[in-house]
Amino acid sequence: MNIDFLNEVFNKNKFVTAIIWKDKAYSYEWLQSRVNYWNHHLAEFPVYPGEVISLIGDFSPECIAILLALVNNRNIIVPLNNVKFNYSQKFKIAQVEKVITVDEADQVIFECLDIKADNIYFNGLRLLDTPGLVLFTSGTSGVPKGAVHNFSKLLEKFKIQRRALRTVNFLMFDHWGGLNTMFHTLSNAGIILATKDRSPDSICAFIEKHKIELLPSSPTFFNLLLMSEAYKNYDISSLQIMSYGTEPMPEFTLKKLRRVFPDIKIQQTYGLIELGVLRSKSKSDDSLWVKVGGDGYQTRIVKGILEIKADSAMLGYLNAPSPFTEDGWFITGDSVEVDGEYIKILGRKSELINVGGEKVYPQEVENIILELSNVLEVTVYSQKNPIVGNIVCAKVTLKKYEDKNEFTSRLKKYCNIKMKSFMVPVKIEILENGQHNERFKKIRGI
Numbered sequence: 407m408n409i410d411f412l413n414e415v416f417n418k419n420k421f422v423t424a425i426i427w428k429d430k431a432y433s434y435e436w437l438q439s440r441v442n443y444w445n446h447h448l449a450e451f452p453v454y455p456g457e458v459i460s461l462i463g464d465f466s467p468e469c470i471a472i473l474l475a476l477v478n479n480r481n482i483i484v485p486l487n488n489v490k491f492n493y494s495q496k497f498k499i500a501q502v503e504k505v506i507t508v509d510e511a512d513q514v515i516f517e518c519l520d521i522k523a524d525n526i527y528f529n530g531l532r533l534l535d536t537p538g539l540v541l542f543t544s545g546t547s548g549v550p551k552g553a554v555h556n557f558s559k560l561l562e563k564f565k566i567q568r569r570a571l572r573t574v575n576f577l578m579f580d581h582w583g584g585l586n587t588m589f590h591t592l593s594n595a596g597i598i599l600a601t602k603d604r605s606p607d608s609i610c611a612f613i614e615k616h617k618i619e620l621l622p623s624s625p626t627f628f629n630l631l632l633m634s635e636a637y638k639n640y641d642i643s644s645l646q647i648m649s650y651g652t653e654p655m656p657e658f659t660l661k662k663l664r665r666v667f668p669d670i671k672i673q674q675t676y677g678l679i680e681l682g683v684l685r686s687k688s689k690s691d692d693s694l695w696v697k698v699g700g701d702g703y704q705t706r707i708v709k710g711i712l713e714i715k716a717d718s719a720m721l722g723y724l725n726a727p728s729p730f731t732e733d734g735w736f737i738t739g740d741s742v743e744v745d746g747e748y749i750k751i752l753g754r755k756s757e758l759i760n761v762g763g764e765k766v767y768p769q770e771v772e773n774i775i776l777e778l779s780n781v782l783e784v785t786v787y788s789q790k791n792p793i794v795g796n797i798v799c800a801k802v803t804l805k806k807y808e809d810k811n812e813f814t815s816r817l818k819k820y821c822n823i824k825m826k827s828f829m830v831p832v833k834i835e836i837l838e839n840g841q842h843n844e845r846f847k848k849i850r851g852i
Contacts, residue, residue, distance in 0.1 A: 408477050408478055408480070408536070408537055408557070408558055408561065409441075409474055409477055409478060409561070411561075411564070411565045411593065412474070412564075412592055412593060413438065415434070415592065415593060415594070415595050416434045416435070416437060416438040417438070418595070419434045419595040420433065420434055420435035420438075421433055421434075421435065422434050422595055423597050424436070424437045424592065424595075424597065424598060425437065425465075425467050425470065425597070425598045425600075426597060426598070426599050426616065427465070427466050427467055427512075427598075427600060432467045434595070436467070437467065437470065437471060440467070440468065440471035441471050441474045441475050441478070443471070444471055444472050444474075444475030444476075445475050445478055445479070448475060448476070448479050451504075451516045453476075453479065453481065453504060453506075454479075455479050455480040455481065455535070456480060456481065456482070456528075456531070456532040457481055457482070457503050457504060457523070458481070458482045458484060458500060458501055458502050458503045458504075458523040458528065458540075459476055459481045459482070459483055459484065459502070459503070459504050459505070459506060460483075460484040460485075460486055460493070460496075460497065460500070460502040460504075460505045460506070461473055461476065461483055461484070461485050461486070461506050461508070462485075462486045462487070462488050462493070462505065462506070462507040462508065463485075463487075463488055463507065463508035463509075463579055464487060464488060464508075464578075464579050464600060464602060465575045465579060465584070465588060465598055465600035466508060466512050466600070467512060468508050468512040468513075468514060469508040469512070469579070470588065470598070472506060472508065472514070473485070476537070477537045477557060477561075478537075479537075480531075480535055480536060480537045481537060481538070482523070482528055482531060482537070482538035482539070482540065482554075483537065483538065483539050483540070483557065484496070484500045484502055484539075484540040485539075485541075485579050485580045485585065486579070486580045487578045487579045487580045487581075488507070488508075488509070488510070488579075495549070495550075496542055496550065496552070497519065499542075499550075499552045499724050499725050500523075500540045500552050500724060501521055501522075501523035501524070501525060501528070501724075502519055502521065502523070503518075503519055503521055503522065503523050504516070504517065504518050504519060505517040505518075505519065510602070525554075525724065527554040527721045527722055527724070528554070530721065531554075531556060531721075534556070536556055536557065536558045537556075537557040537558060538554060538555060538556060538557055539554075539555040539557040539560065540552050540553065540554055540555075540724070541553050541555070541580070541581075541582055541679040542580065542679070543679060544652075549725070551723045551724075551725060551726045552723060552724035552725055553679050553680050553720040553722075553723055553724075554720055554721045554722060554723070554724060555718070555720050555721065556721065559717060559718045560582075560682055560718050561589065562702075562717070562718070563682075563701070563702065563718070564589045564590060564592075564593040565593070567593070567594060568590070568594055569594065570590065570591050570594035570595065570596025570597075571596070571619040571620040571646065571647065572596070572597060572599060572616065572617060572618050572619040572620065572644070573587055573591060573596065573599065573618065573619065573620040573621075573622065574599055574600070574601070574609065574612060574613070574618050574620070574621050574622070575587050575588055575591075575598055575599060575600040576604060576609070576621065576622055576623045576627075577622060577623070577624075577652070581652075581679075582677060582678075582679050582682060582683065583622065583651065583652060583675075583677060583683065586677070586682070586683045587622060599612070599616050599618065604627075606627070606630055606631040606634040606636040606637075607634065607636040607639070609621070609631070609636075610631075610636045610637050610639065610640040610642055611640055613640065613642045613644065613645055614640040614641045614642060614644075617644040618642075618644060618645060619644055619645065619646045619647065620645075620646065620647045620648075620649065621645060621647070621648050621649070622649045622650075622651075622675070623648070623649075623650060624650060624651070624652045624653060625650050625652075625653055625654065625655040625656060625659055625660075626653065626783070628648065628650060628655075628659060628663055629656070629659045629776070629782075629783070630782070630783075632659065632662055632663065632666060633782050633805060637666075637667075645667075645670050646670065646671060647670065647671045647672075647673055648663065648667065648670055648671070648672050648673070649672075649673040649674070649675050650672070650673070650674060650675065651674065651675035651676060651677055651683075652677075654694075654751050654752070654753055654769045655674065655694060656769065656772055656773040656776050657694060657773050658773050658774075658776045658777050659776065660672065660692055660694065661692055664691055664692040671691060672688075672691040672692070673686070673688060673691075674686055674688045674694070674696045676696065676698045676751075678714075678736075678738065679720075680719065680720045680729065680736055681703075681714055681716040681718060681719050681720070681736060682716065682718045684698045684699060684700055684703050684714070684716075685698070685699060685700030685701075685703075686698045686700075689748055694750050694751070695745060695748040695749070695750050696748060696749060696750075696751075697747045697748050697749075698749065702716060702717035702718060703715070703716050703717075704716075705749075706735065707742060707744055707749070708735075708737075710741050710742065711737060711738065711739065711740065711741060711742070711755060712738045712740045712742045712749065712751075713731065713735040713736060713737055713738065714735065714736050714738060715734055715735045715736070716736065719734075719736055739754050739755050739756060740752075740753070740754060740755070741753060741754070741755050741758065741767070752767050752769065752770075753767045753768060753769045757787075759786075759787075759788040759796050759798055760788075760795055760796055761794050761795065761796055761797065761798060761828045761829075762793075762794035762795060762828060763795075764826075764828045764829075766798055766828065766829050768785070768786035768787065769786075770825070770829065771786045771798060771800070771821075771825065771829055771831065772784050772785070772786050772800075774820075774821060774824045774825055775800060775802065775817065775820075775821070775831075777820075777824075778816070778817060778820055780804050780805050780806060780808055780813070781802060781803075781804065781805070782803045782804060782805045783802070783803040784800055784801065784802045784803070785800070785801045786798060786799070786800050786831065787799050787800075787801070789833060794828075797832040797833065798828075798829060798830065798831045798832060799831055799832065799833040799834070799835070800817075800831040800833070800834050800835070801835045801837050802817070802834065802835070802836055802837065803836075803837045803838070803839065804836065810836050813836065814834050817831070817834060818830060818831070818834075
């Protein structure tokens with residue numbers, strides 16, 4: 407079976423807690439028994455090997471057990487989180503044949519869709535008699551892309567034993583970062599600690615209650631954590647590491663994290679749904695320079711863009727052209743600066759704003775605007791202009807009410823001091839709502 411290496415861990419740690427969910431502990435013996443149960447009962451519904459199955463849920467005990475059983479059953483798995491309830495677009499892209507939903511009470515619901523999945527990548531996985539995995543990009547700037555993986559290749563790295571810290575399974579069930587945390591925890595006999603509520607206040611309370619040692623999240627979440635000051639209301643002294651990825655980190659936010667949490671290691675990670683999570687090493691805790699790679703990964707820079715070759719690379723997209731070069735390198739689209747072995751991610755090349763021939767990276771402008779008092783979130787984007795081609799625009803969410811004209815004047819005055827004139831936002835919009843999705847990732851685009 408594809409998870410034999412996990413079964414060995416489960417057998418050696420039968421009476422160790424594997425999962426804590428809604429304040430209840432579940433042992434590795436319990437988890438193994440539930441995986442065995444689903445190994446034998448999937449066919450009753452029926453779920454046959456090679457079928458495309460969407461599993462909707464969170465890191466609950468039953469959902470984890472079903473996921474592992476689907477891997478054993480060599481299914482092509484499409485994990486989706488149960489935060490959003492409009493799945494039709496992703497069902498269509500992934501040609502989902504059957505749906506298994508694990509609700510908030512950990513009850514299981516089965517549904518059969520009237521479709522037969524017939525895709526070149528799916529057929530290839532069936533010929534290999536191996537499980538598959540379909541992950542979707544966040545879709546923060548358009549239609550999400552479905553990336554197809556040979557699941558067995560993604561699982562290879564978890565066969566190497568490493569240390570498992572007490573970690574919040576913060577990143578979502580449909581996100582490779584979240585699944586990566588789960589598999590790392592299980593393969594090293596750690597405890598999966600997940601919570602439905604991922605607000606700063608709830609996460610701080612969760613850290614205090616369960617003595618969490620590692621909090622993996624996004625720059626957007628850490629910015630909200632800092633702005634909320636929720637950490638002041640709880641004892642989070644158990645926390646050893648805060649790791650961030652999924653999007654570029656504003657330098658302002660990173661330096662503030664360092665000041666507010668001087669005893670916690672701040673660690674940058676780098677991963678993509680198309681490749682998995684690379685090993686990384688930051689130059690220092692308050693530096694955006696990072697070295698990425700590790701076993702099974704090679705990196706190179708071509709015309710300022712990071713390219714990666716990986717053993718665990720996806721087979722391809724279901725609904726987009728191949729992003730691989732002819733010699734098998736994945737074109738990440740991330741513009742980077744280079745300093746020896748270290749790189750600094752500037753942002754997506756596709757997000758670059760060309761103002762009269764001058765290049766503007768949204769991240770640069772956002773970082774400066776975040777320095778302003780009363781700014782909670784900011785997203786910088788471009789808008790077509792007949793004179794200079796594009797203009798810089800900004801959407802700003804404030805911490806508390808401020809007169810729009812007064813804030814706009816204050817922002818432009820500050821920007822004119824801190825940046826070149828072509829970088830200063832021409833159009834400024836004040837939003838009442840947040841600017842991130844359920845993955846705590848910034849929503850790009852107008």
